[in-house]
Amino acid sequence: MARMNRRSLIKLFAAAAATATTWRLGGAATPDRQPVRKPIPSSNEALTVIGMGTWQSFNVGSDRPLRDARTEVLRAFFAGGGQLVDSSPMYGSSQDVLGDALDQLGHPEQCFSADKVWTRDGDQTRAQTEISAAKWRTRRFDLLQVHNLLSWEAHLETLADMKASGEVRYIGVTTSHGRRHRELEQVMRSQALDFVQLTYNPVDREVETRLLPLARERGIAVIANRPFRGGSLVDTLQRSGGPLPAWAAEVGCHNWPQLVLKWIVSHPAVTCAIPATTRVDHMQENMGAAIGDLPDAKLRARMLAAIQAA
């Protein structure tokens, strides 16, 4: 038997501590603890309800230590059963950092790549997609979305052609911060979309009245962005929200971020939420929200009341 030196012991303890932390945060997917998945209405393909955003969080440029740190965040995401990763040409170096991290992780098959087209020039859809794919170091995206409805008519036409020819699997449009909802509604009514991305969280709930019911009616998958309002919602809850209600554990929530995420993804129209983070422990927390049953309408109302009262 090999002699155990001090370094091996430290590694052993560190691994044990990491495993214990992962379990405590509820972020690890194991055969008996699989994350909740919801079907994409247009195909019935199942998608884990917690995805990952990359705005700000993955924009670290050529800073090697920070790139490696983001790789660990992505590793924790996949370890928790995560699938959908969302980025955009607008996010600085995020696509490139993501590609680097995916390379290091061997491009896991479970990755559902979601990117965007972000240019006023309606003739640049394919050209920009090729640049984005090169940065992700992938051949094909699973989902391409028109970023913030920018020149959406021309881009959607090309994206539909690309989908028909198998260059992309799903197409959609995005908005955020509650902007241009009227126009988004028109697009959802008039275009054949697989996905729509919008802002939805316990504070920003305007989409509940028209857009989310319309998504269900039209069979469009919904990606909820800004679930933590850029972090400010979680900061507020953790600073002044006090202890988590005792009943939260019954719905598998061990902290405020999980309560918020589980509330979002338990809306019948929402397919997944895409929180962004730079920290492995926060990623494990986020992925913990995908474990366990989703609450029903009655329990959702209770969760919302608790969040609003905090």
Add this chain to the structure above:
Amino acid sequence: METLGTYALVDFIPVEPEVYFRLFARHNLSVWPSQLLAVPLGLLAIWFLRQGQTRIPGILLGLSWIWVGVTFHLMLHAELNWAAKYAGWIFVVEELLLLTLALPARPRTAPRDRDWIRMWVGAGLGLLGLLLYPLLPLVTQLSWRETQVFGTAPDPTALVTLGCLLMTDRFTWPLATIPLLWCVLSGATWIAIGWMPGLLLPAGGVIFIGLALWPRARSL
């Protein structure tokens, strides 16, 4: 434009604060030891302006702007923020504008006619940018590596330039427009990031505007 009001300042900053501070650390490392040269050259520029000469200060300030524009904005900052490439080119334009200070000047103004308040406040702003700005990590949680030095980082370069422009009455507003624009952009960035010492630059910009608008002393 109707949706502009729905944005918060932080929505325009595509990086986490940690990444922005590390940008200065990485840049400092990449241009080391030019910082050691830049500060004495900045002091030299102030000394020449105190003597009423603008040729050498124009060249020195111009060089510092193009160095910052290329090595900071275009080579490093642009990989994090698409808008930084425009900032880089604007810094290059300012370099060209500052070189006009090096053009032959009209005869020196007699010392008795000089505006001593502008002269001393300008020198004060310049010294603030040269000597105090790099010390800001001392009063914050930053590492020394993340310090910002005149001639290599944009904020102290803009502050020193505004101070120098106060010390001369040549082309004040055309040359000050870009440094003042940077005061606004950088100040907004620091507010969004939550680093209040960064507001030293916009404060310097306000002082500059106040004094530049103040009626000059008439010749006797």
